[in-house]
Amino acid sequence: MRTRERDIxxxxxxRRGLKLTTERQAVFDELFARHExxxxxxxxxxxxxxxxxxxxxxxxxxxxxxxxxxxxGRVRIGEIGYRYERLRAGEHHDHLICNECGRVIEFFExxxxxxxxDVCERYGFLPLSHSHQMRGICRQxxxxxxVVEAVASAERAKAGxxxxxxx
Amino acid sequence: MRTRERDIxxxxxxRRGLKLTTERQAVFDELFARHExxxxxxxxxxxxxxxxxxxxxxxxxxxxxxxxxxxxGRVRIGEIGYRYERLRAGEHHDHLICNECGRVIEFFExxxxxxxxDVCERYGFLPLSHSHQMRGICRQxxxxxxVVEAVASAERAKAGxxxxxxx
DNA sequence: CTGCAACTGAGACTGAGTCGCAATCGCATG
DNA sequence: CATGCGATTGCGACTCAGTCTCAGTTGCAG
Numbered sequence: 001m002r003t004r005e006r007d008i009x010x011x012x013x014x015r016r017g018l019k020l021t022t023e024r025q026a027v028f029d030e031l032f033a034r035h036e037x038x039x040x041x042x043x044x045x046x047x048x049x050x051x052x053x054x055x056x057x058x059x060x061x062x063x064x065x066x067x068x069x070x071x072x073g074r075v076r077i078g079e080i081g082y083r084y085e086r087l088r089a090g091e092h093h094d095h096l097i098c099n100e101c102g103r104v105i106e107f108f109e110x111x112x113x114x115x116x117x118d119v120c121e122r123y124g125f126l127p128l129s130h131s132h133q134m135r136g137i138c139r140q141x142x143x144x145x146x147v148v149e150a151v152a153s154a155e156r157a158k159a160g161x162x163x164x165x166x167x
Numbered sequence: 168m169r170t171r172e173r174d175i176x177x178x179x180x181x182r183r184g185l186k187l188t189t190e191r192q193a194v195f196d197e198l199f200a201r202h203e204x205x206x207x208x209x210x211x212x213x214x215x216x217x218x219x220x221x222x223x224x225x226x227x228x229x230x231x232x233x234x235x236x237x238x239x240g241r242v243r244i245g246e247i248g249y250r251y252e253r254l255r256a257g258e259h260h261d262h263l264i265c266n267e268c269g270r271v272i273e274f275f276e277x278x279x280x281x282x283x284x285d286v287c288e289r290y291g292f293l294p295l296s297h298s299h300q301m302r303g304i305c306r307q308x309x310x311x312x313x314v315v316e317a318v319a320s321a322e323r324a325k326a327g328x329x330x331x332x333x334x
Numbered sequence: 335c336t337g338c339a340a341c342t343g344a345g346a347c348t349g350a351g352t353c354g355c356a357a358t359c360g361c362a363t364g
Numbered sequence: 365c366a367t368g369c370g371a372t373t374g375c376g377a378c379t380c381a382g383t384c385t386c387a388g389t390t391g392c393a394g
Contacts, residue, residue, distance in 0.1 A: 115282070125272065127303040132300075137295070227381095
């Protein structure tokens with residue numbers, strides 16, 4: 001399983017004389033196991049829970065390698081820190097993030113992508129990457145959250161030092 | 168000058184029994200003076216440079232009030248921390264950020280906005296806010312940066328712990 | 335003037351992420 | 365097997381933005 005990505009990673013390491021150590025394997029496996037959007041510390045905790053002895057620094061170092069190899073993406077989803085997600089070649093997606101339950105929905109809208117290109121062209125801007133996310137209330141959470149409350153929910157989240165509106 | 172925003176801010180404070188102190192005025196003035204996208208510490212340094220005695224905590228506290236009052240937006244533009252920008256009522260814009268010189272270009276594309284609504288509807292998602300930014304090379308920096316180099320530039324930026332691609 | 339809530343600065347604290355370093359590993363070579 | 369050497373690791377110290385605490389100050393209502 002996950003052999004395709006694993007191969008890419010292995011080759012990436014090989015090409016620069018790096019080694020596929022057990023620690024790197026462990027991080028890879030954890031990241032590709034189940035969760036779509038993981039924080040570095042989540043991986044640390046999970047691996048430690050499994051009895052694996054690994055340091056925070058190694059996790060970060062490995063995540064950097066995974067990002068550089070192109071199979072993992074680094075996104076700012078919460079308000080603090082980064083999250084990592086596996087990337088499928090060629091596919092690009094953006095995120096809807098629920099302020100209520102934290103759920104992250106991925107979406108892809110080619111027409112937005114192409115309008116982005118228009119904008120770049122208009123400004124003579126050469127795009128290298130982009131990030132696009134909307135925060136709000138997801139379908140599951142909506143029934144129990146009126147529109148008026150939604151704003152209050154944002155407030156509450158804020159009060160608890162939780163996700164802010166990005167703007 | 169800036170009386171409209173100043174009034175909004177004053178009323179906002181009044182309504183909740185807060186005071187328009189000289190420190191709050193100073194932060195307000197500094198933010199609305201000239202710069203579009205400012206970091207909290209920039210304000211601190213600038214005010215201190217003017218001989219004003221003010222603490223970091225007060226800056227942050229005041230910025231929070233300004234954001235809550237709705238006249239200032241808090242955006243993640245760099246890779247770390249936030250930046251603050253004045254918000255013009257009703258207007259919404261997004262950002263192009265140059266990896267080379269750090270310049271921030273604001274853009275507005277109503278067709279993207281409306282496609283965003285489509286996406287939200289498709290997922291039954293109630294949008295409250297969004298953030299959308301593209302990183303790349305701006306018109307001014309392009310002439311001296313070939314496309315191939317652009318990637319290298321991203322690498323360099325990274326090496327120096329500078330802006331990363333968000334994805 | 336008094337009282338009280340709002341405000342402030344200083345500095346301690348937090349939490350994500352990074353770095354430096356000495357110890358260790360893995361492997362090729364003699 | 366011994367040696368060497370770069371890659372790797374864990375540890376703990378460090379950084380940096382941002383937050384919190386607290387004691388002292390301010391400013392206004394009564």
